[in-house]
Amino acid sequence: MPWKAIGIFDSGVGGLTVLKEIIKALPQEDTIYFGDTARFPYGTKSPETIIRYSLEIASFLVKRDIKLLVVACNTASAVSLEALTKKLSIPVVGVIEPGARRAVSTTRSRKVGVIGTEGTIRSSAYTKAIKRLNPDVEVITQACPLFVPLVEEGWIDNEVARLASRTYLTGLREEKADTLVLGCTHYPLLKEIIAEVMGTGVRLVDSAEETASTVADILRSGGMLRPSSEKGNHHYFVTDVPAGFIRIGKRLMGGELGDVHQVSVEEPVMNEEMADDGS
Amino acid sequence: MPWKAIGIFDSGVGGLTVLKEIIKALPQEDTIYFGDTARFPYGTKSPETIIRYSLEIASFLVKRDIKLLVVACNTASAVSLEALTKKLSIPVVGVIEPGARRAVSTTRSRKVGVIGTEGTIRSSAYTKAIKRLNPDVEVITQACPLFVPLVEEGWIDNEVARLASRTYLTGLREEKADTLVLGCTHYPLLKEIIAEVMGTGVRLVDSAEETASTVADILRSGGMLRPSSEKGNHHYFVTDVPAGFIRIGKRLMGGELGDVHQVSVEEPVMNEEMADDGS
Numbered sequence: 001m002p003w004k005a006i007g008i009f010d011s012g013v014g015g016l017t018v019l020k021e022i023i024k025a026l027p028q029e030d031t032i033y034f035g036d037t038a039r040f041p042y043g044t045k046s047p048e049t050i051i052r053y054s055l056e057i058a059s060f061l062v063k064r065d066i067k068l069l070v071v072a073c074n075t076a077s078a079v080s081l082e083a084l085t086k087k088l089s090i091p092v093v094g095v096i097e098p099g100a101r102r103a104v105s106t107t108r109s110r111k112v113g114v115i116g117t118e119g120t121i122r123s124s125a126y127t128k129a130i131k132r133l134n135p136d137v138e139v140i141t142q143a144c145p146l147f148v149p150l151v152e153e154g155w156i157d158n159e160v161a162r163l164a165s166r167t168y169l170t171g172l173r174e175e176k177a178d179t180l181v182l183g184c185t186h187y188p189l190l191k192e193i194i195a196e197v198m199g200t201g202v203r204l205v206d207s208a209e210e211t212a213s214t215v216a217d218i219l220r221s222g223g224m225l226r227p228s229s230e231k232g233n234h235h236y237f238v239t240d241v242p243a244g245f246i247r248i249g250k251r252l253m254g255g256e257l258g259d260v261h262q263v264s265v266e267e268p269v270m271n272e273e274m275a276d277d278g279s
Numbered sequence: 280m281p282w283k284a285i286g287i288f289d290s291g292v293g294g295l296t297v298l299k300e301i302i303k304a305l306p307q308e309d310t311i312y313f314g315d316t317a318r319f320p321y322g323t324k325s326p327e328t329i330i331r332y333s334l335e336i337a338s339f340l341v342k343r344d345i346k347l348l349v350v351a352c353n354t355a356s357a358v359s360l361e362a363l364t365k366k367l368s369i370p371v372v373g374v375i376e377p378g379a380r381r382a383v384s385t386t387r388s389r390k391v392g393v394i395g396t397e398g399t400i401r402s403s404a405y406t407k408a409i410k411r412l413n414p415d416v417e418v419i420t421q422a423c424p425l426f427v428p429l430v431e432e433g434w435i436d437n438e439v440a441r442l443a444s445r446t447y448l449t450g451l452r453e454e455k456a457d458t459l460v461l462g463c464t465h466y467p468l469l470k471e472i473i474a475e476v477m478g479t480g481v482r483l484v485d486s487a488e489e490t491a492s493t494v495a496d497i498l499r500s501g502g503m504l505r506p507s508s509e510k511g512n513h514h515y516f517v518t519d520v521p522a523g524f525i526r527i528g529k530r531l532m533g534g535e536l537g538d539v540h541q542v543s544v545e546e547p548v549m550n551e552e553m554a555d556d557g558s
Contacts (some may be wrong), residue, residue: 037323044316044519145440149428160425160442167439244323 002226005235006215007031007066009057012040014148014185015072015247016252018095019234021212022047023072027218028230032064034263042075043119054080060263061216065223066090070215072185072208074116076123077276091218098214099181099207100129104137106203108179109136115168115194115203116183117141128181140175144184145167151186152248161190165197173198181205189252236260281505282290284309284514285494286345287338291319291465292524294351295531298513300491301349305498307509309359310344313542317518321354322398333359337367339516339542341467345369348504349494351464351487353395357404364556368558370497377493378460378486378535379408383416385482388457390417390482394447394473395462397422419454423447431527444476452477459483467530515539 006026008019012035020244026271029201034057036042042050054076066194068091069084071077084092114126121143155161169204172177172180182188188206195204206212208219212224219225221264226232238245249257285305287298291314313336315321321329333355338346348363348371350356363371382391382405393405400422409418425443432473434440434551451459459481461467467485474483498504506512514537517524521539528536 044523046520068548146425146428146434149425153424157444160439160446163439163442167434169439207372240323241325247372 001067002224004065004067005032005217006068006070006219007032007034007058007061007064007142008041008070008072009036009054009061009076010071010073010185011036011042011075013037013152013252015070016129016190016249016257018211019181020253021206021208022215023232023234025212025216025224026225027232028106028226028228029066029097029232030226031232031234032066033234033236034061035236035238035245037161037245038131038159040240041119045078046205046262050076050079051083054084055087059085062088062090068093068215069217070085070211071095071107073122074120074184074207078120078123085189091222093211093214093218095185095207095211096125096129096183098210099183099205100126100133100203103179103181104130104133106205107137107177107179109176110134111137111140111175111177111179113175113180114141114183115144115147115172115180115187116141117148118145126181131217137190139176140172143194144167144187147184147190148186151189151251154251156189157193161193162197165190165193169194169197173202180202182207186252189204234258241261248274261266281367281503282309283344283510285347285349286313286340286343286497287349287351288313288315288338288355289352289464290321290332290354292316292527293529294349295528295536296337296467297351297462297487298486299309299347299488300487300534301512302511304470304491304495305504305508306511307376307505308498308510308511309505310493310513311345312342312513313340313516314517316514316524316545319519320398321352322396323501323555329355329358333363334366337363341367341369345496347372347494348444349490350374351405351490353399353463353486354402355468357399357402364436368503372490372493372497374464374486374490375404375408375462377489378462378484379405379412381484382460383412383459385410385484386416386456386458388455389415389550390454390456390458391482392418392451392454392456392459393420393462394423394426394451394459394466395491396427397424399462406462419451419456421447421451424465426463427465429531430468434462434529435468436472438490440472440478444469448473448476456481458482458484461486461489463530504558516542518542535538 071094119256127139350373360373406418
């Protein structure tokens with residue numbers, strides 16, 4: 001069992017920040033990353049569809065003999081975690097719960113800010129998770145739709161990023177949250193600018209870091225860790241042409257990715273019978 | 280024939296700026312807009328797939344009895360125009376040719392700038408179209424990946440948009456292009472800021488406007504215009520849940536959209552046989 005790989009999936013490239021933290025925490029482990037780039041983004045799709053996609057990907061990874069599955073996608077974590085846990089006999093870890101737990105244990109003022117994509121914020125997944133852990137914690141949310149494109153453009157320390165951060169975060173600052181959850185896998189790359197705008201009194205919770213540390217805890221307590229003298233191998237699968245994934249992936253990982261393999265996906269067919277002709 | 284509608288399709292919501300110009304130029308015409316939001320974006324997909332999607336959508340629209348088809352998507356215009364023209368017996372208009380033609384007739388310095396998404400710029404579709412019309416015109420291109428998210432966020436006249444524009448456009452200014460093609464359907468909404476950054480000596484070519492005027496020319500010369508005393512009706516079809524389309528669509532159209540109907544699309548199925556296991 002210790003020799004099996006850790007499986008990680010995301011709707012696209014963003015989950016690589018979680019993979020990066022897992023490799024940092026557990027360099028001895030093999031990993032298999034699956035980015036469903038052809039069907040990205042999940043945020044606009046129905047729960048039924050997201051659950052089906054998640055189960056398909058999980059089955060692909062389980063066939064490659066993983067010992068633990070990380071759902072490194074906020075949308076899929078919010079929607080599919082229960083279905084995956086029911087279906088699989090290996091541990092399944094999402095990105096929301098670890099971030100929420102750390103936020104609750106960190107805050108002193110009991111005011112927690114959460115930033116994420118529009119889809120994540122609209123789902124209230126972090127708010128619900130935090131409230132489940134401690135109903136007395138007040139949660140203030142803010143969608144920051146420009147942060148993902150800023151990171152993908154590599155604009156993480158210029159004036160545009162600084163000004164966008166100020167525009168998004170001023171409200172959270174004024175509300176005096178003392179803890180801020182980076183509720184999107186892309187956001188850790190903007191950590192420095194976000195910290196600068198929020199000021200020294202505010203603690204940032206990096207969901208990617210917290211998720212990696214949860215993975216380490218589970219493997220350790222289950223006796224599933226490889227010896228720390230080992231060095232892990234890392235494989236990547238994507239569902240669309242790998243070029244874009246590799247280009248942005250290098251930015252997120254801060255270095256080369258190694259081999260990225262494209263997995264074929266059957267294309268959708270328009271079902272015209274079901275069209276509403278609008279007349 | 281005059282009483283039939285104009286069909287317009289795009290991979291998503293961006294083509295609405297083209298629709299808006301068509302309605303402005305030809306308020307008497309009925310229109311049917313198709314946004315393939317479930318399979319958006321096209322930019323990362325293979326030409327074969329984009330052609331197949333385009334033919335499927337064209338067949339959907341032709342069944343609804345359109346008299347002319349507008350491909351209001353830069354990627355699909357670059358890739359599928361030939362296949363669509365061959366297949367259909369009605370006129371087909373893309374967004375690239377009209378913008379390229381106007382740029383060539385406008386420039387005095389024979390230096391034309393083109394801005395667009397990374398996919399459009401990488402495809403060189405505008406450069407090729409301009410060079411076909413006049414090989415002596417020098418084309419300078421610049422991808423502006425942040426412009427679409429800025430428009431979708433509604434940040435079209437704030438400091439973030441101004442600073443991003445300055446960052447992207449300074450090079451084009453220094454190269455002394457006297458004409459700038461807005462080679463993306465979202466960009467007309469940033470026209471004021473782009474004009475401000477480029478300065479008064481530079482003429483902006485709005486592909487949406489030029490496409491609408493090409494459509495008007497074709498219908499007029501073919502005797503296919505409805506009487507100008509009429510008032511057209513406008514129908515919308517999308518392939519994903521309409522909420523996001525409507526929210527951003529209002530921004531692009533500058534007003535309400537009317538009814539938006541979701542058309543069902545058969546979902547893709549993972550083909551595991553074809554997976555490369557990477558070992």
